[in-house]
Amino acid sequence: MVNRLLLILFGLILGLGVAQAAVYRWVDEQGQVHYSDKPRGQNASRHNFAPGSVGATADRRRAAEAEAADVAAAERCQSARDQLQQFESAASLVERSATGEERELTPEEREQHITRARAKVADACEEAE
Structure with a gap:
């Protein structure tokens, strides 16, 4: 029973520490923006984050990256289809050399x-599927 109470007390203390976590933002003399867990200089401003908000932001970023990758894959697929359609519909194909000379492919x-x-x-x- 005592062990259980100690465990609960430890969990509460740990939770309070996380809930009180803050990030300080300040700008140095060269105009660079800095972030830290400790304030630096008089112009440091405190930014509090709700527990779990950083993880939610990371989840949204991962979802956006996955969506961008899906869009890029769909664009590669469409581009490949367009090129195939051009090759198939052309009566003949012409190849251009590095010097600009053209020749019709057999x-x-x-x-x-x-x-x-x-x-x-x-x-x-x-890949797009």
């Missing part, structure tokens, strides 16, 4: 480009 080379574009679509669109 039907076999055209088919190789289309095959690679289909594989790119499969990879990009699988």
Whole structure:
């Protein structure tokens, strides 16, 4: 029973310490903004955070990053599909060298480009799902 009371008391004390946690913000002479758990200088302002608010912010950041990754994957998929559609609908494909010279691809080379574009679509669109 005494152990239980000590455990509860310890938990309450620990909880109070977390609830009282604060972050101080100040600006130095060069205009740089700093944050610390201890105030520095006279212009330091105290910012209190509710317990769990930092974790909620991190959760929102992770969700936003995941959404951005999903959007980027969908864009890669659509780009690969667009390129494939252009290759398939073109009567012929032209290749330009580093010097600017152009040559028409043979039907076999055209088919190789289309095959690679289909594989790119499969990879990009699988990632987007």
